[in-house]
Amino acid sequence: MQNEKDLFETIKDTYPQNPSKDFIVSTEMKLRQKARSMNRKGMIKRITAISSGALLFVATLSWLFFFSGQEVMTEVQSNIGNQPFASAVEEQDPEVFIYHSHNTESFIPELNETDPRKAFSDSKNVTLVGKEFSEKLKEHHINTILDDSDISKILEERGLSFKDSYVVSREKLQEALTEYESIKMVFDIHRDSQKRSDTTINIDGKDYAKIAFVVSTTSNNYDQNREFATRLHDKLEELYPGLSRGVFKKGENPQNTYNQHLQNNSVLLEIGGVENTLEETFRTTDVFAKIVKEVIEKEK
Structure with a gap:
């Protein structure tokens, strides 16, 4: 079974490392807005070491890679509740x-x-x-x-x-x-x-x-x-x-x-x-x- 490091290297080899500027900014703002929302509503809970690693892993991938292709986009959207990527700023x-x-x-x-x-x-x-x-x-x-x-x-x-x-x-x-x-x-x-x-x-x-x-x-x-x-x-x-x-x-x-x-x-x-x-x-x-x-x- 692949560990996180092996999986990370596999994806690096599979997808080009040329994320668009808009995608990077959008992802950054989504993460920041989510953090502010959690803090405002008092819903921040203790996260286990495994969950923290998984979240960090997903965030890192989001920053480093720009996924193209309908199949990949569909999979990513399903992982975030079937919501299409929207303007990060407008979510604030x-x-x-x-x-x-x-x-x-x-x-x-x-x-x-x-x-x-x-x-x-x-x-x-x-x-x-x-x-x-x-x-x-x-x-x-x-x-x-x-x-x-x-x-x-x-x-x-x-x-x-x-x-x-x-x-x-x-x-x-x-x-x-x-x-x-x-x-x-x-x-x-x-x-x-x-x-x-x-x-x-x-x-x-x-x-x-x-x-x-x-x-x-x-x-x-x-x-x-x-x-x-x-x-x-x-x-x-x-x-x-x-x-x-x-x-x-x-x-x-x-x-x-x-x-x-x-x-x-x-x-x-x-x-x-x-x-x-x-x-x-x-x-x-x-x-x-x-x-x-x-x-x-x-x-x-």
Whole structure:
């Protein structure tokens, strides 16, 4: 009967040692998520020496080898409860919620349009900025919920006006917060109406869309949200001076808290302006995702 060492050598000879990067990252995250889940639920039990050896053996194989072929994949899936390999990050509890109260806000350079007042689109709009931000956060192993609901269409269907946008988007946020207690940060992403000179900065020869952090003064979470926005601003200024336009306080409409009363660490982001390009906003969200990762890790 083969021992573990002999079996390990047999498999080494059978399968090429060229695992894909995605498989390695996925496996690492699965193991880490499982460990966190076991610890959180208090289900960690004493493991015998034999079980420990078996688990280590399976983990080592997962890291070293990329199994190809339907037959092998079927066997592996049956060993993990017939569940197909899914995104490891998406198996984590979500920590960030991204949504767009004004989802049709767009950018002149992306449209056949010159009038800033008409920079709106049903498809090429600020939701693409949120999507890019979400994807970058996931690359940093931060599970994120992206709500790209067509708020504009819902308003039309209900016979509501543009000023009711936050009423509708609030419903989406409330649903997420009810379902996922793990959410730590909430970002409502917009684009500003300011001119390009106010919303753009050149860093190392490339143009970036600036970020403005907006906090409601009428929210009962104002102090916490202002501190959160300031922390993000300071970190951004430390690493990318000038990329942040600063933290802005708004409270002219007491009835509109930008939904920031629902959750601490909530902030409205103005990423770029009407004259920026999507590419410029993407550069910024890629950078900002790193900032968010640092802030989350510091809080753990």
